Amino acid sequence: MTMKSIVKHTALSLCLAVGLGSCSDFFDLLPLNEIVLESYYTEENDITSVINSCYAGLQSQDCILRMAVWGEFRSDNISEGSGTSNEDVQLLRENILPTTAYAEWAPFYSVINRCNTVMYYAPLVQQRDPNYTESEMRANLAEVKALRALCYFYLIRAYRDVPFVTEPSIDDDVKKYRIAATPFDSIIGFLVTDLEAVKNDAVRRYADKSANTARMTRTGIYALLADLYLWKGDYDACVESCDQVIEAKLNQYNEEVALYGNNTDVELFKEYPLISQHASGSTRSGNTSTRIFGEGNSFESIFELNFITNQQVGNGFINSYYGSNNTRVGRVSATPFLSENVATGANKLFKNTDCRYLEFMEKSNTQYGICKYTRTSNVFDSPLASSATSPAVSAVRRADNFSNWVIYRYSDVLLMKAEALIQQGKTMVNDTVAPATTMKPYMQSAFRLVSAVYNRSNNLTNLSTDTLKYADYAATVATMEDLVLNERQRELMFEGKRWFDLVRMARRQGNNDALITHVIKKQKSNTNAIRIKLGTADGLYFPYSENELKLNPELKQNPAYDNDKSSTISE
Numbered sequence: 001m002t003m004k005s006i007v008k009h010t011a012l013s014l015c016l017a018v019g020l021g022s023c024s025d026f027f028d029l030l031p032l033n034e035i036v037l038e039s040y041y042t043e044e045n046d047i048t049s050v051i052n053s054c055y056a057g058l059q060s061q062d063c064i065l066r067m068a069v070w071g072e073f074r075s076d077n078i079s080e081g082s083g084t085s086n087e088d089v090q091l092l093r094e095n096i097l098p099t100t101a102y103a104e105w106a107p108f109y110s111v112i113n114r115c116n117t118v119m120y121y122a123p124l125v126q127q128r129d130p131n132y133t134e135s136e137m138r139a140n141l142a143e144v145k146a147l148r149a150l151c152y153f154y155l156i157r158a159y160r161d162v163p164f165v166t167e168p169s170i171d172d173d174v175k176k177y178r179i180a181a182t183p184f185d186s187i188i189g190f191l192v193t194d195l196e197a198v199k200n201d202a203v204r205r206y207a208d209k210s211a212n213t214a215r216m217t218r219t220g221i222y223a224l225l226a227d228l229y230l231w232k233g234d235y236d237a238c239v240e241s242c243d244q245v246i247e248a249k250l251n252q253y254n255e256e257v258a259l260y261g262n263n264t265d266v267e268l269f270k271e272y273p274l275i276s277q278h279a280s281g282s283t284r285s286g287n288t289s290t291r292i293f294g295e296g297n298s299f300e301s302i303f304e305l306n307f308i309t310n311q312q313v314g315n316g317f318i319n320s321y322y323g324s325n326n327t328r329v330g331r332v333s334a335t336p337f338l339s340e341n342v343a344t345g346a347n348k349l350f351k352n353t354d355c356r357y358l359e360f361m362e363k364s365n366t367q368y369g370i371c372k373y374t375r376t377s378n379v380f381d382s383p384l385a386s387s388a389t390s391p392a393v394s395a396v397r398r399a400d401n402f403s404n405w406v407i408y409r410y411s412d413v414l415l416m417k418a419e420a421l422i423q424q425g426k427t428m429v430n431d432t433v434a435p436a437t438t439m440k441p442y443m444q445s446a447f448r449l450v451s452a453v454y455n456r457s458n459n460l461t462n463l464s465t466d467t468l469k470y471a472d473y474a475a476t477v478a479t480m481e482d483l484v485l486n487e488r489q490r491e492l493m494f495e496g497k498r499w500f501d502l503v504r505m506a507r508r509q510g511n512n513d514a515l516i517t518h519v520i521k522k523q524k525s526n527t528n529a530i531r532i533k534l535g536t537a538d539g540l541y542f543p544y545s546e547n548e549l550k551l552n553p554e555l556k557q558n559p560a561y562d563n564d565k566s567s568t569i570s571e
Helices: 003-017 024-029 034-038 044-059 061-073 086-092 106-128 134-159 184-201 218-232 235-260 287-295 316-322 356-360 410-429 437-457 477-492 498-509 513-522 527-533 546-551
Strands: 078-080 266-269 272-275 301-305 332-334 361-364 367-370 375-379 394-397 405-409
Touching: 044 061, 044 106, 044 134, 044 301, 061 086, 061 106, 061 134, 061 316, 061 405, 061 498, 078 086, 106 134, 134 184, 134 218, 184 218, 218 235, 218 301, 218 405, 218 410, 218 498, 235 266, 235 272, 235 410, 266 437, 272 287, 272 410, 272 437, 287 356, 287 375, 287 405, 301 410, 356 361, 356 375, 405 410, 410 437, 410 477, 437 477, 477 498, 498 513, 513 527
Parallel strands: none
Antiparallel strands: 078 332, 266 272, 301 405, 332 367, 361 367, 375 394
16 A cells, blocks of 8 residues: 555545545545545544544554564564465565565554544644543543554564654645655654653543553553663663553552452562462463453553454454464464473473463474464463473364454563663673673562563462572573563564564664574575575665555665565575
């Protein structure tokens, strides 16, 4: 979809959003321009409708597919599955061309344009509608600014530099949108400044419990800010933003305990409240993934795209790519090394007591299906260190396509803080080999955060003896960095995070060596050529779509995909 298509598509969406049964008369009678559109923005409900269309845009399969493809598929987590299309095969083998559909960014720019439209018209409506208060308007602006920032954040992590537009397309003059790409650093700087200015205007909590995770709240903005600051390299600000989320979740936990007492499955691991592997009153495991991914809108959720059963819009991505009630392996699968030989203790990522390998993956013939999101429930005996056999999993697979898609959750933020603390310590101490005494508090705090997430998944309560030992990771900063990176892989695999984590690491290190070491493990051929391609910073990002390049002469192709160079990998 081109920029001109975005203008037309957004105009249609806005026409529907303001309650018109048909757009034909609207378009026939008057040209689509600012004066005409202003006449249709008269009350708060008009703004609410467009905000709803922003969420609807993010819920589209085109957006969710790209969230997963851009953030996960190029990583070591994802391999070919069942009925994998040639386009997907080429992507997984690092044969990425400007003609691929995955290089199309229009779904995100469509949402951005809707957000910009709200920002443009909300002040006008607030003047016209006496029932639309200034505080409500400011909350709406904070919400859509966060959604716009999220969209741009996906774009810059996928492409690095992208066209940056903050005004709506309110006419059909697309020439002003044919602009050069704005650098990554400039965009991320704008986004954090923009969100910092409005974060306290956002709704802290909605009366509807599900809206607290299905809409962008103040806590959601802090989670997004933490992520932005982590990529920006502002580790002090990242830690501060994480602490805001941690405080909010602790308050939520205290309220839950006051209401339900011990009849809750949220427990403190270290001092952090997390959903236990055991449902209340049960000794069996699997409850964590059931609550977070099977049911959705859980205690740990911060922001997720919410799909309501039996509604018109569903999450078709999960059924097609991860699997369904009828398909154990979707178009992609989990890379075998993630799950092989865990029970015998020979797996390098998971210990045999870790519940996540049972919750997130299952063997199906010679492949490993992805179970995260595809199951509505998991129940199994807690895996034991003394056993070399995996316990049987009693799982219910999803029979519909209404799985939510989680964008931010609590354990993600805990691990963001752990990563930021280590980098914060490095900048303070400037000692990356043998940590000085002054580095130790940062290392210990980071380790405690990792331990909370790890212990939950290994059924280790605060009364248990920790199996993750600080002394095993305290020798060097690099060892502790690896621990955090590995825990993020264990906890967040298949959520659209892993490739972005590896790229962020490479940007920080100033080279791609470690990234290549990780991702090359899944490749079966052409490994030398893949190493060469991924050896440059340019190779970590997607090409601009061939269609966009034709329409926008201001765009200059990523050098890794120049027309005079072959992007096809062969030995």
